[in-house]
Structures are given as structure tokens and as C-alpha cells.
Amino acid sequence: MQTANTDTAHESVPETASYDLHDVTRRFGSGSSSVEALRGVTLHIADGEFVAIVGPSGSGKTTLLQLLGAMDRPTSGSIVCRGRDLSAMSDGNLSSLRLTTLGFVFQQFNLVPTLTAQGNVEAALAPAHRGRVRAESAARLLAMVGLLNRRSHLPSQLSGGEQQRVAIARALANDPAIILADEPTGNLDSTTGQEILDELRTLSEQRGKTVIVVTHDPAIASSAHRVIRIRDGAVEE
Amino acid sequence: MFYVSYALSELRRRGGRTFLTALGLAVGVMLVVMVSGLSTGLDRAQATVLKPLTGVGTDMTVTRPIRLSTSGGGVFGRLSPQERNALRQENGGGRRFDFRNLKPGKHFSIDRFVATSQLSFPGSEVTAVGKLSDVALAAGSLTLTDTHVSGTVPKNLPQPGSGGFGGRFGRRFGGAPPGGGFNGPRSINFTTRTVTGIDIAHPDVAPITAAQITRGHGLRSSDGAYAAVLSTNYASLNGLATGSKITVDGKAFHVVGLASSPLGGTASDIYVPLSTLQSLAGYRGRVNALQVRATSGSSVSSVRHEITSSFKGAQVTTAADLAKRVGGSLSTAKKIANTLGRALEIVGLLAAVLIAVLLTLSSVAKRTREIGTLRAIGWSRALVVRQVSLEVLVQSVLGGIAGALLGLAGIAVFNATGMRLQATISNPSTATSPFGFGRFFQGPGTSTVPTTVHVTAPADLSILLLAVLLAALCGLIAGAIGGLRAAQLRPASALRSVE
Ligand SMILES: Nc1ncnc2c1ncn2[C@@H]1O[C@H](COP(=O)(O)OP(=O)(O)OP(=O)(O)O)[C@@H](O)[C@H]1O
Ligand SMILES: [Mg+2]
Numbered sequence: 001m002q003t004a005n006t007d008t009a010h011e012s013v014p015e016t017a018s019y020d021l022h023d024v025t026r027r028f029g030s031g032s033s034s035v036e037a038l039r040g041v042t043l044h045i046a047d048g049e050f051v052a053i054v055g056p057s058g059s060g061k062t063t064l065l066q067l068l069g070a071m072d073r074p075t076s077g078s079i080v081c082r083g084r085d086l087s088a089m090s091d092g093n094l095s096s097l098r099l100t101t102l103g104f105v106f107q108q109f110n111l112v113p114t115l116t117a118q119g120n121v122e123a124a125l126a127p128a129h130r131g132r133v134r135a136e137s138a139a140r141l142l143a144m145v146g147l148l149n150r151r152s153h154l155p156s157q158l159s160g161g162e163q164q165r166v167a168i169a170r171a172l173a174n175d176p177a178i179i180l181a182d183e184p185t186g187n188l189d190s191t192t193g194q195e196i197l198d199e200l201r202t203l204s205e206q207r208g209k210t211v212i213v214v215t216h217d218p219a220i221a222s223s224a225h226r227v228i229r230i231r232d233g234a235v236e237e
Numbered sequence: 238m239f240y241v242s243y244a245l246s247e248l249r250r251r252g253g254r255t256f257l258t259a260l261g262l263a264v265g266v267m268l269v270v271m272v273s274g275l276s277t278g279l280d281r282a283q284a285t286v287l288k289p290l291t292g293v294g295t296d297m298t299v300t301r302p303i304r305l306s307t308s309g310g311g312v313f314g315r316l317s318p319q320e321r322n323a324l325r326q327e328n329g330g331g332r333r334f335d336f337r338n339l340k341p342g343k344h345f346s347i348d349r350f351v352a353t354s355q356l357s358f359p360g361s362e363v364t365a366v367g368k369l370s371d372v373a374l375a376a377g378s379l380t381l382t383d384t385h386v387s388g389t390v391p392k393n394l395p396q397p398g399s400g401g402f403g404g405r406f407g408r409r410f411g412g413a414p415p416g417g418g419f420n421g422p423r424s425i426n427f428t429t430r431t432v433t434g435i436d437i438a439h440p441d442v443a444p445i446t447a448a449q450i451t452r453g454h455g456l457r458s459s460d461g462a463y464a465a466v467l468s469t470n471y472a473s474l475n476g477l478a479t480g481s482k483i484t485v486d487g488k489a490f491h492v493v494g495l496a497s498s499p500l501g502g503t504a505s506d507i508y509v510p511l512s513t514l515q516s517l518a519g520y521r522g523r524v525n526a527l528q529v530r531a532t533s534g535s536s537v538s539s540v541r542h543e544i545t546s547s548f549k550g551a552q553v554t555t556a557a558d559l560a561k562r563v564g565g566s567l568s569t570a571k572k573i574a575n576t577l578g579r580a581l582e583i584v585g586l587l588a589a590v591l592i593a594v595l596l597t598l599s600s601v602a603k604r605t606r607e608i609g610t611l612r613a614i615g616w617s618r619a620l621v622v623r624q625v626s627l628e629v630l631v632q633s634v635l636g637g638i639a640g641a642l643l644g645l646a647g648i649a650v651f652n653a654t655g656m657r658l659q660a661t662i663s664n665p666s667t668a669t670s671p672f673g674f675g676r677f678f679q680g681p682g683t684s685t686v687p688t689t690v691h692v693t694a695p696a697d698l699s700i701l702l703l704a705v706l707l708a709a710l711c712g713l714i715a716g717a718i719g720g721l722r723a724a725q726l727r728p729a730s731a732l733r734s735v736e
Contacts, residue, residue, distance in 0.1 A: 106731065
């Protein structure tokens with residue numbers, strides 16, 4: 001188990017740490033009905049790591065991933081992502097952090113149903129890129145996941161594995177340093193799941209991205225550099 | 238472009254919802270277009286009715302109506318003895334048609350002038366009013382009803398002399414229409430017509446202005462004393478045109494022009510120079526209406542006050558007063574358009590906005606995961622608000638265009654029906670003349686004959702533009718509400734919500 005650095009320590013080496021979590025708790029609700037989904041999580045994740053987060057259902061994996069993804073704020077404790085303290089950032093700054101630094105892959109793919117494969121990738125490019133550049137980038141990303149010939153298909157016209165590859169292309173749209181995935185193979189058969197896993201591993205090994213995957217899949221867990229086990233909201237690495 | 242095509246694809250997917258939102262706005266906008274078109278049409282119709290009354294450049298008309306008030310000593314209570322006398326004289330106190338010298342079989346032609354509901358006043362009042370501050374111009378006019386009787390005295394009258402015929406005639410005169418009481422209707426020709434004397438020196442404030450002249454020209458001093466302008470109605474009824482001669486009180490007048498028959502009120506059949514009428518009718522130096530132009534529109538009320546306080550028994554009628562007195566189906570329609578129509582507009586628009594808001598909110602609720610995902614991949618709150626607003630805006634503008642077209646179609650249908658409404662200008666002193674003539678004579682300005690106006694609702698591009706803008710505004714309201722609701726959705730709902 002890694003010990004948390006002090007704030008001054010990681011400021012001196014900001015680019016080497018994707019995450020530094022110190023005593024993070026997340027409580028849902030209040031009073032007698034409150035649930036403490038995370039209790040005192042302290043964690044360091046270096047740049048370029050391929051991390052699997054595992055644990056029984058309800059142990060707090062998704063809650064942790066949301067905090068890492070700047071989609072949620074901890075009840076207490078601090079989260080520093082690449083040198084920036086998330087708890088001190090405005091909603092707008094968190095949005096742009098999600099846009100530029102983080103990429104998400106969801107269990108249910110979460111493609112916009114009315115947009116084509118191309119459109120879905122462009123949705124992630126649109127806030128920062130315009131016109132021709134955007135369309136060309138989207139095409140290049142789709143080509144990278146092998147789906148250029150499916151660019152004008154709607155999600156409903158794609159298989160689960162294809163949808164997840166579109167989602168990976170979308171996650172990579174702004175060339176983020178960190179990819180976060182919540183059970184990316186949970187809705188896929190084992191062969192397709194393996195393909196997605198290979199994609200993620202390539203991102204980590206060949207492109208130096210930090211990949212953090214929440215999973216029940218032992219195949220993913222075994223191919224990860226590091227496995228973080230969570231039980232009852234606490235890390236037991 | 239991405240955002241627009243995203244919005245369009247979203248609207249296409251939720252076609253039913255889009256249609257309902259657009260339909261709601263279309264109905265609201267259609268109501269606005271139709272009601273405002275109709276109400277503009279009614280305003281224009283009213284202006285058409287009022288224009289000849291108000292005249293060009295005349296701000297107010299001063300008359301001295303007969304008031305049957307019990308206070309102040311009756312009709313002439315506040316007047317000087319000389320004035321009372323003059324009025325009694327001119328209103329036929331002792332005058333009669335003088336038939337005494339007529340022999341059976343002899344042809345006769347007699348004119349008799351009376352002013353009934355308006356009392357006359359000396360021309361000096363015109364000068365006095367003209368000297369008031371804020372009065373730019375003042376000119377007097379005299380409008381009289383000319384009863385013209387001509388024909389041949391019946392041969393078998395029992396007693397042609399000693400006033401017997403005159404007395405009997407006089408009685409019939411105020412009652413039933415003439416003709417039936419005489420032996421052979423062919424023998425007596427009985428007409429009444431209104432004659433107005435105009436101050437030629439002040440054509441700008443005359444009861445008939447250059448704008449009303451349709452043929453020939455208005456009265457000029459160069460035409461001499463015996464020139465006349467006829468109303469087109471009167472001219473066509475009597476087969477007269479410019480160049481014709483018309484006989485008034487035995488004098489031949491040369492017709493120099495025709496004037497479009499003024500709608501609604503102070504329509505006269507014949508216009509002649511004021512001094513000519515005054516001497517023919519025995520109204521020397523007297524007028525019974527005074528047209529006044531104020532130095533500016535803002536001084537109208539102060540001029541009115543000055544006149545009423547200095548001129549006994551005067552009634553000042555301004556253009557605004559006339560507008561208030563327009564009655565008949567036109568004013569009823571205007572009232573309906575202004576109350577029910579406005580209410581309909583507001584209710585329609587509010588309902589449209591409400592429908593749009595509710596549908597947008599429910600669509601946002603159904604898109605929790607989609608919107609959460611957009612937030613998760615980096616869309617800011619502002620961007621989400623903008624996107625939702627854009628979607629609603631597109632629907633609204635489509636609805637607005639549809640509504641405007643429907644409204645224009647409605648207006649076209651309305652105009653095609655050729656709706657005609659009637660307007661009457663009621664005179665506040667509609668009292669029966671105290672001189673026994675009853676309703677037979679109507680004084681100037683007492684038009685009880687309704688004027689028919691064709692109401693056409695205008696349909697122009699500006700209404701279309703306004704309608705679309707209005708719909709867009711409604712859309713922006715609904716879009717902002719829906720968008721703000723969407724922006725409240727946490728990005729975490731991308732991971733949590735089940736679809
Ligand atoms: N928004 C919320 N409100 C209340 N409780 C919540 C909320 N989100 C999560 N929880 C609770 O927090 C705990 C952890 O939930 P979380 O979704 O992180 O578990 P998980 O490890 O992802 O489980 P699974 O493997 O089934 O996805 C659970 O007990 C859950 O009920
Ligand atoms: Mg989970």
C-alpha cells in the first residue's frame with residue numbers, strides 16, 4: 001500500500017502522479033440512512049499505470065471511479081489529479097479537466113443514440129475543435145479502433161463490441177492522459193471483452209496512458225500492472 | 238454545425254414530442270397573428286370612418302348643441318336676450334312656408350332653411366376663438382337643412398287661401414313623409430338636402446378639404462358666389478356632375494367639384510361659399526360650427542378648455558371624442574378584439590409556453606444518462622443549457638413559422654369573406670329638436686345612418702417576423718427552463734442511471 005505524499009511533495013513532481021488520494025471518504029445521504037461508500041481511501045497512482053480496481057458488489061468501486069473522474073466530490077479528504085486539487089476546482093474547471101485530461105468508457109457504452117459513430121466521437125471533440133479538423137479527427141480515431149467503415153452507423157446498428165470501440169475512440173478524442181473505465185467488458189461476451197481489454201492495454205503500454213479499470217473480469221485483473229482491492233469502502237491492496 | 242445537426246437528429250428521434258411542442262406554439266402564434274391582424278384591420282376601419290370627421294388639419298370642431306337641460310333656465314337660459322331672439326327667429330318661431338299667394342295650377346318652388354340640433358352663433362365668436370393662444374386657425378361654417386318644395390298647386394284644393402293649405406302642410410311636414418296626403422303625388426316635389434357654407438378664406442380647416450375632392454376642384458373665390466361642390470352621393474342620385482347647374486332657393490349654382498361622400502358624420506349634400514348661404518338663408522353673420530386647428534397636438538386640450546370657458550354653450554369635439562363615440566358593430570368588434578382577442582392571445586401563448594416547458598422537462602428527464610454522459614465527457618453546464626435551448630428554439634421557430642402561415646391563411650380567409658361592419662357616430666345631444674320638427678331633420682354631425690366599412694386585416698411580412706420572434710421567445714423561455722434543469726443533472730448519472 002502506497003502512502004500518500006504530502007501536498008508539497010507532489011507539487012515538486014506533478015507530472016509523474018496521475019492521482020494522489022488522501023483519506024478520502026464519500027458518504028451518501030445523511031443521518032441514520034446515510035451510507036459510507038468510501039471510508040478513508042489513501043491512494044497513489046503513477047502516470048502510465050494500468051490499474052484494475054476489484055471488489056465485491058457494493059464495495060464502492062464505482063463511487064471511487066466517479067471521484068477519480070471528477071464527476072463527484074468527496075465528503076472529506078483530498079484528491080489531487082496531475083497536480084491539481086479537485087476539491088478546489090469550480091464546476092467549469094472540472095468540466096474542462098474531464099474534457100482534456102480524462103477519458104471515460106462505460107459498461108453500457110453510453111453512446112448518444114441519435115448520433116452516428118462519427119457524431120458520437122465529434123460530441124467529445126466539439127467543445128474544443130471546429131469544422132473540418134473535428135470531422136477529420138473523428139475519422140482518424142474511428143480508423144484507429146477499426147471502425148472507419150461504420151462511421152455513419154447509429155449505435156443501434158452496431159454490435160456491443162463495436163459500440164464499446166466507438167466509446168473508446170470518443171474517450172481518446174482529446175488525447176487524455178488518463179482513461180477511466182467502469183466494467184467496460186461487463187456487457188460483452190468473453191471474446192469481444194478480450195478485444196476491448198487488448199485496446200486498453202495497448203493504450204497503456206504503447207501510448208503511455210494511465211488506465212484505471214473497475215472490473216469483475218479476472219482476465220483484466222490478471223493483465224493489469226496493479227490490482228486495487230476494495231472491500232466495504234476501504235482499500236486492501 | 239455539429240450542435241445544430243445534433244439538435245435536429247434529436248428532434249427527429251422524438252418526432253411526436255417535437256410535433257406537439259411546435260403545434261402548441263403554432264396555435265399560440267396563429268392566435269396572435271389573427272387577433273393582431275384583425276385588430277389592426279378594425280383600427281384602420283375606424284380611422285377610415287373618422288378621417289372625414291376629423292378632417293385634415295382640423296383638431297376640433299366647436300358647435301353649440303341644443304341642450305334640453307332643466308338646469309340653467311332651459312335651452313336659452315344662459316344666452317343674452319338678443320341671442321335668444323335671434324335663435325328663436327332662425328328656428329322658425331313664426332316662419333312658415335308661405336303658400337298664401339299660390340293659385341291652383343300654378344307652379345311653385347320654395348326653399349326653407351333650418352338648423353336644428355345645432356344653434357347658430359355670431360361670426361364674432363370665430364374671430365374671438367381665432368385670437369386665443371395656441372389656436373393656429375379658426376374658420377366658421379354653417380350647415381343648414383334645406384327643405385325644397387316645388388310643384389304645381391293642386392286644382393281641387395278646398396280653400397287655397399287664408400293659410401289653410403299652409404297650416405295643413407305644416408302639420409304634415411313634421412309627421413309622415415309627404416306625398417300621400419296630397420291629390421296626386423306627381424304634383425308636389427318635396428326634397429330635403431343639407432347645405433354647408435364654407436369659409437373660402439380658410440380652405441385648410443373647412444369641413445370639406447382638398448383631399449376629399451374627387452372631381453373638379455374645391456370652392457375658390459375666383460368661382461364667384463354661386464359655385465357649389467356636391468357630395469358624390471348626392472350628385473349621382475340627382476344625375477349631376479361638374480359643370481351642371483343646381484338650383485338652391487331659386488339661385489342657380491355652378492357645380493365646380495365633387496367631394497367623396499364623407500363617412501359617418503358631417504356629410505352635406507351641397508357645399509357653397511359661406512357668405513352666399515348666409516344671405517340666402519337669412520343667417521347673416523352667423524355660423525353654427527367652428528373648425529379649429531391648434532398650434533400643436535399637445536395644446537388641443539388647453540385650447541378646448543379656453544373655448545369652453547369663454548364661449549357659452551359651446552361644445553368642443555376633438556378627434557379623440559369622435560373615436561369614443563363610434564358605435565355599431567364596428568365598435569363591438571373592436572371591443573371583442575381588444576378584450577376577448579387579447580385574452581385569447583395571452584392564454585394561447587401561455588398554454589403554448591407551458592406545453593413547451595413540460596415537454597422539454599419530460600424529455601430532459603428521459604435523457605438523464607445522455608446528458609450525464611455529455612457532462613462526463615467534458616461538456617460544461619453552459620453547453621448543455623445551450624444545446625437544450627437550441628433544440629427547443631428550433632421546434633419553436635418551426636412552430637412559429639407554421640403558426641404564422643396558419644394565421645396568414647386565417648386572415649386571407651377572413652378577408653375573402655369580405656366582412657363589412659357598420660359604424661355609427663352617435664351625437665351626444667340626440668335630443669329631439671324642441672321646435673317640433675322631430676327626428677325628421679337631423680342637424681350637422683348627427684349621423685344616425687350607419688356607415689358601412691369593409692374590414693380587411695393586413696397580412697404583411699412584419700407580422701410574420703413578429704410571430705416567429707414571439708415563438709422564438711417562447712422557445713427560449715422553455716429552453717432555458719429545460720436547459721437549466723438538464724444542467725442540474727450530475728455527470729455521475731452517466732454511470733448510475735438506468736435507461
Ligand atoms: N447516489 C447514491 N446514493 C446513495 N447510495 C449510493 C449512491 N451511490 C452509491 N451508493 C451506495 O454506495 C455503495 C457503493 O456503491 P458503488 O456503486 O460504488 O458499488 P460498486 O462497487 O460499484 O458495486 P457494483 O459492483 O455492484 O457496481 C453502495 O452501498 C451503494 O448503495
Ligand atoms: Mg459499480
